[in-house]
Amino acid sequence: xxxxxxxxxxxxxxxxxxxxxxxxxxxxxxxxxxxxxxxxxxxxxxxxxxxxxxxxxxxxxxxxxxxxxxxxxxxxxxxxxxxxxxxxxxxxxxxxxxxxxxxxxxxxxxxxxxxxxxxxxxxxxxxxxxxxxxxxxxxxxxxxxxxxxxxxxxxxxxxxxxxxxxxxxxxxxxxxxxxxxxxxxxxxxxxxxxxxxxxxxxxxxxxxxxxxxxxxxxxxxxxxxxxxxxxxxxxxxxxxxxxxxxxxxxxxxxxxxxxxxxxxxxxxxxxxxxxxxxxxxxxxxxxxxxxxxxxxxxxxxxxxxxxxxxxxxxxxxxxxxxxxxxxxxxxxxxxx
Amino acid sequence: xxxxxxxxxxxxxxxxxxxxxxxxxxxxxxxxxxxxxxxxxxxxxxxxxxxxxxxxxxxxxxxxxxxxxxxxxxxxxxxxxxxxxxxxxxxxxxxxxxxxxxxxxxxxxxxxxxxxxxxxxxxxxxxxxxxxxxxxxxxxxxxxxxxxxxxxxxxxxxxxxxxxxxxxxxxxxxxxxxxxxxxxxxxxxxxxxxxxxxxxxxxxxxxxxxxxxxxxxxxxxxxxxxxxxxxxxxxxxxxxxxxxxxxxxxxxxxxxxxxxxxxxxxxxxxxxxxxxxxxxxxxxxxxxxxxxxxxxxxxxxxxxxxxxxxxxxxxxxxxxxxxxxxxxxxxxxxxxxxxxxxxxxxxxxxxxxxxxxxxxxxxxxxxxxxxxxxxxxxxxxxxxxx
Numbered sequence: 001x002x003x004x005x006x007x008x009x010x011x012x013x014x015x016x017x018x019x020x021x022x023x024x025x026x027x028x029x030x031x032x033x034x035x036x037x038x039x040x041x042x043x044x045x046x047x048x049x050x051x052x053x054x055x056x057x058x059x060x061x062x063x064x065x066x067x068x069x070x071x072x073x074x075x076x077x078x079x080x081x082x083x084x085x086x087x088x089x090x091x092x093x094x095x096x097x098x099x100x101x102x103x104x105x106x107x108x109x110x111x112x113x114x115x116x117x118x119x120x121x122x123x124x125x126x127x128x129x130x131x132x133x134x135x136x137x138x139x140x141x142x143x144x145x146x147x148x149x150x151x152x153x154x155x156x157x158x159x160x161x162x163x164x165x166x167x168x169x170x171x172x173x174x175x176x177x178x179x180x181x182x183x184x185x186x187x188x189x190x191x192x193x194x195x196x197x198x199x200x201x202x203x204x205x206x207x208x209x210x211x212x213x214x215x216x217x218x219x220x221x222x223x224x225x226x227x228x229x230x231x232x233x234x235x236x237x238x239x240x241x242x243x244x245x246x247x248x249x250x251x252x253x254x255x256x257x258x259x260x261x262x263x264x265x266x267x268x269x270x271x272x273x274x275x276x277x278x279x280x281x282x283x284x285x286x287x288x289x290x291x292x293x294x295x296x297x298x299x300x301x302x303x304x305x306x307x308x309x310x311x312x313x314x315x316x317x318x319x320x321x322x323x324x325x326x327x328x329x330x331x332x333x334x335x336x
Numbered sequence: 337x338x339x340x341x342x343x344x345x346x347x348x349x350x351x352x353x354x355x356x357x358x359x360x361x362x363x364x365x366x367x368x369x370x371x372x373x374x375x376x377x378x379x380x381x382x383x384x385x386x387x388x389x390x391x392x393x394x395x396x397x398x399x400x401x402x403x404x405x406x407x408x409x410x411x412x413x414x415x416x417x418x419x420x421x422x423x424x425x426x427x428x429x430x431x432x433x434x435x436x437x438x439x440x441x442x443x444x445x446x447x448x449x450x451x452x453x454x455x456x457x458x459x460x461x462x463x464x465x466x467x468x469x470x471x472x473x474x475x476x477x478x479x480x481x482x483x484x485x486x487x488x489x490x491x492x493x494x495x496x497x498x499x500x501x502x503x504x505x506x507x508x509x510x511x512x513x514x515x516x517x518x519x520x521x522x523x524x525x526x527x528x529x530x531x532x533x534x535x536x537x538x539x540x541x542x543x544x545x546x547x548x549x550x551x552x553x554x555x556x557x558x559x560x561x562x563x564x565x566x567x568x569x570x571x572x573x574x575x576x577x578x579x580x581x582x583x584x585x586x587x588x589x590x591x592x593x594x595x596x597x598x599x600x601x602x603x604x605x606x607x608x609x610x611x612x613x614x615x616x617x618x619x620x621x622x623x624x625x626x627x628x629x630x631x632x633x634x635x636x637x638x639x640x641x642x643x644x645x646x647x648x649x650x651x652x653x654x655x656x657x658x659x660x661x662x663x664x665x666x667x668x669x670x671x672x673x674x675x676x677x678x679x680x681x682x683x684x685x686x687x688x689x690x691x692x693x694x695x696x697x698x699x700x701x702x703x704x705x706x707x708x709x710x711x712x713x714x715x716x717x718x719x720x721x722x
């Protein structure tokens with residue numbers, strides 16, 4: 001086989017790795033839904049899915065098959081091109097956020113030197129797909145829902161960025177693997193009190209960024225039926241659902257990376273696979289905390305959500321960031 | 337409202353800032369089939385047009401064509417969430433017109449089932465109301481499932497008593513149709529003791545929850561004057577600072593024998609109505625305990641058991657009987673011409689009157705508050721439309 005130019009080799013390499021990561025993520029998303037359903041069922045003194053496969057283990061597959069076989073309905077008055085494109089526009093950024101995540105030392109697609117910036121920027125892009133879905137459906141519930149969504153995402157992206165910058169300050173780098181490596185001695189969440197507070201803030205803003213209860217005003221099925229996806233069915237609905245869960249898992253991974261020491265754990269130095277396992281377990285822990293909150297709170301109103309963001313979270317996260325900066329400066333420069 | 341006028345409203349509101357949105361009749365949080373046509377300015381409600389009547393089943397005509405023996409089972413279909421109290425209103429009206437005596441044991445049994453029914457109904461209210469605020473995929477669903485679990489226990493008691501879980505036919509003119517089976521009283525005590533314990537858990541879960549308070553306190557305020565003008569009743573009017581409870585004002589079925597509080601809150605908002613109902617839960621449990629303790633021996637009906645549908649005849653006359661249902665004052669007006677069927681009957685549904693408060697309090701609230709307020713009013717559309 002003649003040697004290919006290195007650029008082509010890189011592209012092939014990236015394609016293969018990307019293909020693997022993408023499929024792992026899709027598989028994870030399907031099974032995370034089962035995890036959440038089982039977890040919620042326990043909280044509500046139920047059993048949860050139990051009939052399909054042993055202990056309901058095949059339920060996500062059955063759900064996926066059902067969604068694929070559903071009739072794909074397009075409302076007559078919908079803006080067809082926008083309506084059809086929206087799920088894909090929504091899904092792509094939700095999948096792209098995994099591009100810069102290092103799952104273990106040297107195990108990732110692209111360890112950019114601006115990794116966290118890329119993550120935050122791409123994850124904010126999902127609003128475009130959301131808005132297209134709501135606008136293209138030509139449905140009043142959907143329209144109202146995406147109006148809320150735009151408000152919410154704009155107000156929560158700022159505190160999200162500020163909170164995510166705290167570990168960046170501590171590590172002195174925007175590269176995600178550097179941030180992970182910088183926690184080798186002490187996990188950021190254990191860096192009391194600033195790191196702990198930052199982690200709590202991170203949980204709150206991810207709830208808002210992922211549109212989960214108590215901040216799920218754009219889905220709000222009790223008043224807006226299903227919000228922006230009210231007109232979607234079948235595979236398009238499945239894509240939106242996939243995107244939402246992928247986003248959620250992505251932010252859970254980011255939370256584990258920024259605050260819980262990423263892949264640090266027993267035997268992680270020896271093999272990257274142990275590291276990947278610890279990292280996944282930590283991400284699942286963050287995910288379960290988010291789920292726990294989801295199943296124990298009622299939803300708050302749109303105006304109250306905005307008030308919380310602008311009056312409380314934004315100034316508080318800004319203060320937190322400044323305090324961190326001062327401490328880091330006093331301790332003699334970033335990267336410690 | 338006629339269609340022409342509605343068109344004028346929609347067009348008249350037509351500035352690009354306003355949006356007309358249908359809520360119902362098929363809607364996840366319409367408690368039944370209620371249609372609210374909301375005019376929104378952004379998130380704020382500026383006009384409400386409430387449409388009812390989707391569940392109309394000619395109950396009053398049915399009442400005229402069915403005999404006094406048949407109708408109690410149909411009366412339970414007016415307010416199917418609190419079937420026992422609607423039956424009670426009907427048989428009390430017939431007894432009042434026909435001057436039929438009711439044995440003391442039957443009166444006590446009626447109190448027991450009415451109060452158990454109030455517990456079951458409030459369980460459903462709390463669950464669905466939290467679901468309105470939290471959604472099927474949120475914390476509200478957790479409260480909902482807890483409440484349904486408790487409600488099922490009460491329904492189990494009814495099943496052991498009557499054989500039915502939702503629509504009972506427990507009452508008959510002159511008393512009750514069934515006596516409590518052996519061991520039922522003990523099971524009933526255990527159930528209410530367990531529910532009493534669970535109530536503390538609900539209160540911990542909700543009242544310590546800042547988001548729950550943010551959604552309920554100061555939302556959907558009804559002033560004392562408005563409450564009295566519109567003529568709401570039940571937990572709604574008691575939440576607005578008026579101590580109005582028919583069990584206390586006009587005791588029936590030997591309610592004067594029992595010692596219970598009538599909870600009154602002055603806030604007038606959703607939270608006040610919530611507090612009133614939570615206290616009512618406990619008071620109902622108290623009353624059931626007292627009634628079980630003091631249950632007299634004797635016959636359960638002053639009339640013989642039913643052998644044919646036309647057996648019960650009520651003397652000529654007319655009368656209005658009212659009882660305190662889970663949602664407020666449930667009344668039944670009967671005119672008898674001395675036959676086996678009423679000549680005319682009319683229902684006064686608590687939900688119907690309570691629902692008429694909505695246009696007064698919805699204006700100026702947010703869309704999300706609409707469902708919270710609707711839930712706190714706790715309408716049952718079988719009773720609204722009849």
